[in-house]
Amino acid sequence: MKSNSLDKKELDPLHIQAETYIRQLIEKEEYKAGKLLPTEVELAKMLNISRNTLRQAINKLVYEGLLLRKRGHGTRVVRKGxxxxxxxxxxxxxxxxxxxxxxxxxxxxxxxxxxxxxxxxxxxxxxxxxxxxxxxxxxxxxxxxxxxxxxxxxxxxxxxxxxxxxxxxxxxxxxxxxxxxxxxxxxxxxxxxxxxxxxxxxxxxxxxxxxxxxxxxxxxxxxxxxxxxxxxxxxxxxxxxxxxx
Missing domain, CATH: 3.40.1410.10 (Chorismate lyase-like)
Incomplete structure (x- = not known):
């Protein structure tokens, strides 16, 4: 899987950078059409950050109603409403x-x-x-x-x-x-x-x-x-x- 490591020298905290990356990711047609996002383990490895940092970003997008997370099923984009x-x-x-x-x-x-x-x-x-x-x-x-x-x-x-x-x-x-x-x-x-x-x-x-x-x-x-x-x-x-x- 392609790495998209975040820049730890950036002024923005890592969880904000991760949030920006995921916002861009979920705009892709494949995810809008219902494809599950990569797992937290996969995303954390791709971005070279901890799962706790990644979870901060995902929780923000879930709170905003952009992502839907179901235990045992994964995370997907909420249909735009x-x-x-x-x-x-x-x-x-x-x-x-x-x-x-x-x-x-x-x-x-x-x-x-x-x-x-x-x-x-x-x-x-x-x-x-x-x-x-x-x-x-x-x-x-x-x-x-x-x-x-x-x-x-x-x-x-x-x-x-x-x-x-x-x-x-x-x-x-x-x-x-x-x-x-x-x-x-x-x-x-x-x-x-x-x-x-x-x-x-x-x-x-x-x-x-x-x-x-x-x-x-x-x-x-x-x-x-x-x-x-x-x-x-x-x-x-x-x-x-x-x-x-």
Whole structure:
């Protein structure tokens, strides 16, 4: 096996150099495709460092969600997924662009419908009789498989219609076509089993876990704009929280 000994005269500690090397290694297509990384013994020998030093580097990448380590099986690259969080509120298109993921739309359905009670309360429609909301359902993913099923209801005060070109980013349509500037998103994230409908949409089993991400979206005037529910494959979505003291 080819040696890639680290430079012990470098200013960066050896575990940082090892981390950099592994980051470069896991970008190779063979590892992205599921090939196991070399064992700790092999990697330590290749880099001419101790296993404890190597383990520091690997633990950091496991903690970041880039590597998955299973006892008795080895270490492999975690399939690249969506990263969301309270300091990272972006539209789906923006999130995917930042991650370098090419988006594929698997399904798009648009219709007008009566709003369920929870949505009606969110848009304060109680006093508006016979008011229907635009409902948009989308199944989206990368070029290989779908990983999110979105259900969005929109404030009926915004004259969105099924004639819009929804291949454009949604918040771009709202701002450029309707003068609606989206500013705030309040979110709820929780886990559950997929169930039959979501499983069919995401090509998984009904008993597989999913993450549900509810977004309550407001414009710059505090008006409720969108009630969005995203059902994510649990193997393709990581939610991060960053707190400062």
């Amino acid at each position: 969506i990263v969301g969080g309270i300091k990272n509120w972006l539209s789906f298109s923006q999130e995917m662009k930042m991650l370098g993921i090419e988006v594929k739309n698997f399904e798009l359905h648009i219709r007008y419908t009566d709003a369920p009670t929870e949505i009606s309360n969110f848009f304060m429609l109680e006093e508006k009789e016979n008011t229907k909301c635009l409902l948009m359902e989308r199944v989206r993913g990368n070029t290989s498989y779908p990983f999110v099923y979105f259900v969005s209801y929109f404030n009926p005060d915004i004259p969105l219609s099924s004639d819009e070109n929804f291949r454009r980013p949604l918040y771009e349509i709202l701002e450029k076509d309707f003068g609606v500037i989206v500013k705030t998103s309040k979110e709820e994230v929780y886990a559950r089993l997929a169930g039959d409908l979501v499983a069919q949409k995401l090509e998984i089993k009904a008993t597989d876990p999913i993450l549900v991400r509810k977004r309550f979206v407001y414009d710059d005037k505090g008006r409720p704009i969108e009630y969005n529910i995203g059902y994510y494959r649990a193997d393709s979505f990581t939610y991060t929280i960053e707190a400062e003291r």
